[in-house]
Amino acid sequence: MNANVQEKLIEELMSEVATDKLVLPSLPEIALKVRDAVEDPNMTSAKLAKVITMDAALTARLIQVANSPLVRGSREIDSVEAAVVRMGNTMVKSIVNSLIVQQMFQPTTDLSDKKFREFWQHSSQVAAICHALAAFAKLKPDQALLAGLVHDIGALPIIKRAEDIPELLENEEMLDNIIRRTHCEIGKAMLTNWEFPQSIVEAVAEHENLSRQHDGPPDYADLVTVANLQSYVGEDHHLASIEWSGVPAFAKLGLDTDVSVVDMEEKGEEIKEVQSALLG
Helix, strand or coil, X not given: CCHHXXXXXXXXXXXXXXXXXXXXXXXXXXHHHHHHHHHCCCCCHHHHHHHHCCCHHHHHHHHHHHCCHHHCCXXXXXXXXXXXXXXXXXXXXXXXXXXXXXHHCCCCXXXXXXXXXXXXXXXXXXXXXXXXXXXXXXXXXXXXXXXXXXXXXXXXXXXXXXCCCHHHHCCHHHHHHHHHHHHHHHHHHHHHHCCXXXXXXXXXXXCCCCCCCCCCCCXXXXXXXXXXXXXXXXXCCHHHHCCHHHCHHHHHHCCCXXXXXXHCHHHHHHHHHHHHHHHC
């Protein structure tokens, strides 16, 4: 696949996004039911647990996360209702969304399997860093976790489409380049279509806009921008060479650009534990 074909595919993707013609996956019914339940002010933990137990995989995963270092507790959790009580509605929704997205995109080739694994590894790390940094920004840790989990979600439809383009599957570098140039807009379209909170949609759309400035307190886009850059420290990635002092999001969060939160003794271990819990 030559550069012209690459540009044509990028142009097609962006045109489909702009004209609402990009075929986006729909959230499964169970995800919609959980979201509706979480947002119902009259919903009890028992009723929410009843909705979740309709899906065996979700049931097992929530109990696993409720017993992980992500949600520390003094006793072992063995029921969904107890897991809901310990985790809180927003974190329950985050974990449910994460697991369902994993189930929606099942790879069929070696390269797409590799790219999906890389996606989840990176997303869980950024989510864990967001969770650790939330206190600095006075943002909600559970919402920060969700923002990190979905920040690169726009890459998934591109990887899936690549499975039908043999030339692209043979050129991982070109696939990465297409993802880099299109995933923010596609992710924005996906989460808008799924009716995610605007603050999370903006974080997905803007997290690689490294010159982004805005009035007011730090937001989830600032948080994901910083977490994303910190996740690439020491990696062979184009974002690893960015000079942090020139990125306004660090100043918004009041963070020292000479120190990586991943290397901070009190935060580094927490990040590893949270990422491990998210990966399962």
